[in-house]
Amino acid sequence: MGQKIIRFSDLTGKHAENEADLVRIVVREHPDLADGPVEIEALADELAAVEEHALDLVTIELHHPDGDEPETVVLEAEVFDRLASAAPMAEVLRGAKRVTRTLPAQGAAPAAAKERPNYASLEHAGKPHKGRTTDAEKQVVRQHLDEVNERLAAAGVRTIDLGNAEHVSRYGLEELARERGVTIG
Numbered sequence: 001m002g003q004k005i006i007r008f009s010d011l012t013g014k015h016a017e018n019e020a021d022l023v024r025i026v027v028r029e030h031p032d033l034a035d036g037p038v039e040i041e042a043l044a045d046e047l048a049a050v051e052e053h054a055l056d057l058v059t060i061e062l063h064h065p066d067g068d069e070p071e072t073v074v075l076e077a078e079v080f081d082r083l084a085s086a087a088p089m090a091e092v093l094r095g096a097k098r099v100t101r102t103l104p105a106q107g108a109a110p111a112a113a114k115e116r117p118n119y120a121s122l123e124h125a126g127k128p129h130k131g132r133t134t135d136a137e138k139q140v141v142r143q144h145l146d147e148v149n150e151r152l153a154a155a156g157v158r159t160i161d162l163g164n165a166e167h168v169s170r171y172g173l174e175e176l177a178r179e180r181g182v183t184i185g
Helices: 077-081 089-094 135-143 145-154 165-171 174-179
Strands: 022-027 038-043 057-062 071-076
Touching: 057 077, 071 077, 135 145, 135 165, 165 174
Parallel strands: none
Antiparallel strands: 022 038, 057 071
């Protein structure tokens, strides 16, 4: 006697014809999530628009002089950027003092559980990575290509070449290449 396993989307209940049609989703934070991350599955076509709706978020810690623990606040990058009135936020951040990381406390999450780098930030934009290049990362690379390349070169990582068709396509640099008179090869 054989068995047949029927897989379906946790979001819509639709049947998955092939196991390859399902995408594993780990929900790390949600207002209704009480006991830590959970895992669900959905059909790939149900998630087609998810990345288009992704928000550029900023996570900040507020260290009040009279507070014991810092308060963590997550807000949209656009809202945070409007707080800077003396200079653009990008300039404020470039001139800001670096925070030195402390050693993790015992029992802290293992290194593999660290958050992914925000490739839409000037600190990580342009670094080689797997996955989709977001519009926000493309914009940072386009607006700060020389700075990004300086950082990449200093870190010993490949730089973004306006003559490289793959780089130009990945970061939407066609117009910048034309402006600089670079032939894309």
